[in-house]
Amino acid sequence: MNPVDVALRQALSVQLAQSPYLNILSDKRVSHTLGLMQQPAPTRLTHDVALQVCQRTNSTAMIGGSISKIGSRYELILNAVARSNGGDIAQVQAEPEDRDHVLAALRSAATEIRTKLGELPGLPASVKKYDVPMYETTTNSLDPLRAFSLGFQRRL
Numbered sequence: 001m002n003p004v005d006v007a008l009r010q011a012l013s014v015q016l017a018q019s020p021y022l023n024i025l026s027d028k029r030v031s032h033t034l035g036l037m038q039q040p041a042p043t044r045l046t047h048d049v050a051l052q053v054c055q056r057t058n059s060t061a062m063i064g065g066s067i068s069k070i071g072s073r074y075e076l077i078l079n080a081v082a083r084s085n086g087g088d089i090a091q092v093q094a095e096p097e098d099r100d101h102v103l104a105a106l107r108s109a110a111t112e113i114r115t116k117l118g119e120l121p122g123l124p125a126s127v128k129k130y131d132v133p134m135y136e137t138t139t140n141s142l143d144p145l146r147a148f149s150l151g152f153q154r155r156l
Contacts, residue, residue, distance in 0.1 A: 004038035008067060011103055012020070015110035016063065021119045023055060033057055047081070054083040061089055063113065067102070074102060078109045080117055 005135075027155045033053050034043050043049060048061045065078040079091040092112045096105035 008065070008102070008106060011106050012063070012065060012110055015107055016114065019114050019119055020092075022114070022117070023059075025059065029057065047086070051081070051083060051086055059083060062119075065109075073097060074099070074105070075107050076102070076109055076114050081111060092116065 002125075013024055016022050020052045030043065030045070031041070032052060033056050034041075034049075037052060039049065045053070045064070049065070049066065053059070056061050061082050063078060063080045065076065067077075068075045072097050074096045076094040076096065077091065078093075080089040081087065090113055092109045121152040129141045137151050
């Protein structure tokens with residue numbers, strides 16, 4: 001997996017794990033489930049494989065994302081997919097102006113998807129209450145986060 005992908009996945013997990021209404025599967029649990037599915041160790045979580053992991057772990061949905069560089073700008077897309085039918089529940093798009101703004105855009109997108117998923121519907125204050133800025137939980141810079149994430153991944 002690309003080091004930037006590892007860092008962004010870690011950052012997204014940190015942002016989503018702040019919610020008392022979402023239960024995020026650990027990397028260890030996902031790896032264990034992939035093993036039960038007889039998938040090789042670093043299996044890429046494609047749409048179909050992720051849905052199978054959701055089924056085996058009795059998860060309601062999966063949240064995936066992508067980031068693309070378009071010229072000098074970036075496009076970040078997060079989507080929540082229902083285990084039951086594989087269809088989108090919610091989708092969020094952000095366009096950070098450059099690499100230095102990717103983590104801030106990811107934080108905003110994670111907050112928005114939490115809201116769209118219905119974190120205390122009608123009470124947007126709950127999202128704010130459990131929405132700590134990235135620099136207070138890890139770092140605001142992509143390079144240190146990438147180094148931390150790679151070290152953490154090797155530990156598993």
